Amino acid sequence: MKDKAYFLTKAQENYPELNFTVLTPDITEFIATNGDSVLLDLGEHAVGHFSFTFDRVNIFVDSPVRLNIKFGEDIREINDDFSQYNGTLSNTWLQEEIINLDFPQNITMPRRYACRFIKITVERTTRPIRLSDFSFKASTSADISVLKPANTTDDLLKKIDRVATNTLKECMQTFFEDGPKRDRRLWIGDLRLEALTNYYTFKNTDIVKRCLYLFAAGECNNIGFLPSFVYETPYYHSGATHIEDYALLYVVSVCDYYEHTGDIDVLNDLLEICKSQLESFSATLNENLITTKQDGWFAFIDWCPGLECLTALQGVYLYTLERFSDVLKTIGDKDYQKYSALISKIRSACKTLFYDKNANAFINDYDNKQLSVHSQVWMILGGVIEGEEAKKLLLYCLHNKNFKQPVTPYMRHYVIEAMLKLQMKAEAIQYLKTFWGGMVEIGVDTFWEAYIPNDLEFSPYNDRMINSLCHAWSCTPSYFIRKYGL
């Protein structure tokens, strides 16, 4: 019987080994008195634990010493004034500590940080003090020795690939984290893109297996959807959000895994859960096979403000049906016919009901007829429109300000996927260079959670300080560059 305990045991069997590296900043010693501060640069983004030694200079410290220690994924974060933070997520994600040290000692800070820079400010001391032996023990489960350089001659693509693999490496801990600074948990949408990139870079298929089982152990909501995220530290906990597009993309992630590994045992273990995600989704369709909004629903698609998601969600459904029915056909599962018969019916329903000749695009009453790149991209990925017609539509919407545009690297991944599906390799390279290359130009070590060229203050959470600057879903340029030989 495959129950939660079974899935958790499978997840545990695939627990990855962490590899540790000790990084030391350029500065080795710092003598300070009240108000002095020192900025340490690790030279690269790292995830792990910070240690240092605190000692007297001459006269013994006769009272505790208070330090403010700030960790920044980039220098802008170090210079931010966290007291001014005004975002929608908790400010406890901001990496800043006040510590009081009673006497000279070597200290390893207990919490894990994601940073390249560390700023220590001496808030209070009655005597000069010496801080030294700075070291940062960084962890990752990515095996760097497996990574080959990307096979491209283009310098910018090489740089983009390096930052992308670095981003993935940092997010690969005991599972695929979305971001090692925030939220530090396993989300389905992020997992799918991390797994894809991992297949072409660090090639650790066990960690993908582990993550798929971690979700299989999750608690479904009343509609039957898997949780969109799970925690595994300090013990397993199933997340309370159930995003519809993520529930579908779980099925796609299982298909990706099977197609990449041919591991039929895992597929058999997860098959019923995949089917149940599609069954649950089909219960949301109206008489025309169009998905409708349900109470308490949350479709994600992108962090684009004000985005209406139902057309895109319908595309995700088609995309999932196609991938899943292909896998079922390969393994000789008779349900294949049921799913593939649905695909053509739903595609023609979408074409008839959503395609608007005047708008020259797919729009949907349930989306208040909103124009978005998201809807067009997912209609393309769902196979509702193809060939030259689809190319024209994609270029038109990407260059038209009346269409809502993607804001996360996550959604931009799917834009590129659509381009490659339509054989638009040159456009895909251009798009990748403009967007991810734009981040490379501003000197990032890892790719960000959200990035809008010309608006570096953008945040989905109302304050840029909380944004994650090393975010899993941004790592897919390496997948595109390596898989498609860009």
Ligand code: RAM
């Ligand atoms: C954010 C995280 C995560 C994403 C969800 C939908 O909280 O950054 O990466 O999957 O949103």
